[in-house]
Amino acid sequence: MPKDNVLTQEDFDALLYWFSPDREEAGAKYEEIRNGLIRYFYFKGCAEAEGLADETINRVARKLSVLNIDNENKHITYFYGFAGKIYLEYRNRLEKTTVEFQPNLHQGVEESPQRNEHVENKHVCLEECLAKLPAPDRELVVQYFSKEKKEKFEHRRQLAENLQITVGTMHVRIYRLKAALKTCLERCLREK
Amino acid sequence: MKIEDKKLRNYFLENLSPAEIEEIDLQLISDVELAAELDAAETGLLEDYLENSLSVEETELFERKFLVTEERRKRLELVGALKQFAATATAPPLDLKSKAPGFFESLTTLLSPRSLALGAGVIVLILVVGLVWTMYRPTGGLDSEVAALNQTDLADPGRFKDSTNLALAPGSLRSGGNENSFEAEKLTGNVFFRLALTPQSSPDPVYRVKLLREQKIVFTLDKVRIYQNTAGPELRLLVPSRLLTNGEYRLELEQGAAKTIFNFTIR
Numbered sequence: 001m002p003k004d005n006v007l008t009q010e011d012f013d014a015l016l017y018w019f020s021p022d023r024e025e026a027g028a029k030y031e032e033i034r035n036g037l038i039r040y041f042y043f044k045g046c047a048e049a050e051g052l053a054d055e056t057i058n059r060v061a062r063k064l065s066v067l068n069i070d071n072e073n074k075h076i077t078y079f080y081g082f083a084g085k086i087y088l089e090y091r092n093r094l095e096k097t098t099v100e101f102q103p104n105l106h107q108g109v110e111e112s113p114q115r116n117e118h119v120e121n122k123h124v125c126l127e128e129c130l131a132k133l134p135a136p137d138r139e140l141v142v143q144y145f146s147k148e149k150k151e152k153f154e155h156r157r158q159l160a161e162n163l164q165i166t167v168g169t170m171h172v173r174i175y176r177l178k179a180a181l182k183t184c185l186e187r188c189l190r191e192k
Numbered sequence: 193m194k195i196e197d198k199k200l201r202n203y204f205l206e207n208l209s210p211a212e213i214e215e216i217d218l219q220l221i222s223d224v225e226l227a228a229e230l231d232a233a234e235t236g237l238l239e240d241y242l243e244n245s246l247s248v249e250e251t252e253l254f255e256r257k258f259l260v261t262e263e264r265r266k267r268l269e270l271v272g273a274l275k276q277f278a279a280t281a282t283a284p285p286l287d288l289k290s291k292a293p294g295f296f297e298s299l300t301t302l303l304s305p306r307s308l309a310l311g312a313g314v315i316v317l318i319l320v321v322g323l324v325w326t327m328y329r330p331t332g333g334l335d336s337e338v339a340a341l342n343q344t345d346l347a348d349p350g351r352f353k354d355s356t357n358l359a360l361a362p363g364s365l366r367s368g369g370n371e372n373s374f375e376a377e378k379l380t381g382n383v384f385f386r387l388a389l390t391p392q393s394s395p396d397p398v399y400r401v402k403l404l405r406e407q408k409i410v411f412t413l414d415k416v417r418i419y420q421n422t423a424g425p426e427l428r429l430l431v432p433s434r435l436l437t438n439g440e441y442r443l444e445l446e447q448g449a450a451k452t453i454f455n456f457t458i459r
Contacts, residue, residue: 039221
């Protein structure tokens with residue numbers, strides 16, 4: 001990990017004080033900003049969203065003494081500037097190490113024993129992970145993804161109506177359930 | 193502040209001005225509620241790509257701008273797997289008419305007033321045929337029992353995790369390394385069979401299944417459907433464990449003239 005990820009206690013204390021002289025309030029602000037940065041990197045498609053969020057915070061903290069702080073600006077503005085730079089660095093690192101995407105890589109893939117085993121493992125893991133969910137959650141996920149194309153929109157509206165929740169609330173549930181499934185799947189595949 | 197879905201999709205496709213992207217980025221960092229909206233937009237985009245519902249321009253942007261990280265490819269795979277699983281899980285359950293008509297049901301049909309009109313000679317003939325059929329149909333009662341058992345929806349294998357699961361590939365056991373036998377005493381309740389089929393072997397997703405022990409028919413089950421999963425098609429079957437005593441077994445899957453064989457041993 002780059003040296004930017006190392007943070008001294010002095011830097012960290014200064015950062016918290018910048019958030020608020022009240023230590024508890026500062027801690028809450030720190031968590032709020034860290035979670036916001038994790039969301040930012042997650043939706044940019046970064047695999048290590050938490051690590052990149054921490055790197056962003058550390059860089060801001062290390063540069064705090066030389067930053068030209070304008071009290072009119074929200075804290076988030078400073079973090080956003082650093083996060084954008086770190087994201088670009090991340091993309092550059094990826095471009096150097098990643099083979100360009102080929103659309104047919106995920107469809108019509110050539111059969112091989114290793115791939116068949118991987119697909120089989122993934123199938124088994126998905127079933128195991130779905131089985132671990134409480135029945136209503138499992139049913140929601142299955143129903144949510146059961147329809148295709150235009151049909152799915154009406155189906156999902158109906159689904160939310162039947163559950164007596166808004167479509168937005170249903171999306172929040174699906175978001176959390178998918179995140180839980182992804183974590184479970186990754187753990188399961190590592191163990192296979 | 194609610195952002196329209198189209199704009200969120202274009203955010204992922206990097207099809208917005210830098211100012212618009214910044215606006216969403218900043219809102220995302222400060223507003224926890226936007227995450228679920230963005231996730232729904234991202235999932236919708238992934239689904240549309242998998243369903244070939246994106247326009248040519250969107251597809252090009254999706255592949256060039258969105259699908260640039262391994263993490264996003266994993267998300268695409270997850271959504272694809274979930275869609276495939278859900279499509280199978282919510283498919284209509286086993287055909288309730290799969291139970292083979294029993295002898296007396298057949299007889300009742302044949303003894304309708306219209307049939308009676310055909311005359312006593314025909315009835316005698318039917319009785320003779322029925323008698324012969326009954327004599328040479330060794331396990332008619334079992335057929336009905338297994339057919340009734342398999343009216344259960346088997347789409348969700350998770351429901352049967354407490355049953356003994358036997359995953360078979362044509363020829364022998366698929367799981368369990370080099371073993372192709374199973375201890376009878378470890379079988380509990382109903383045994384959940386998962387029979388892997390090759391994609392080419394399933395143009396018509398209905399099979400006739402025969403279980404044979406030492407070359408004698410234990411039961412026959414008609415119109416058994418297959419299920420699709422990420423690994424390919426598979427036929428699922430529940431069999432009462434009491435039917436699986438020590439011996440050499442063969443499951444025969446018939447589809448027209450084609451036959452697929454699964455061998456296993458219970459010891």
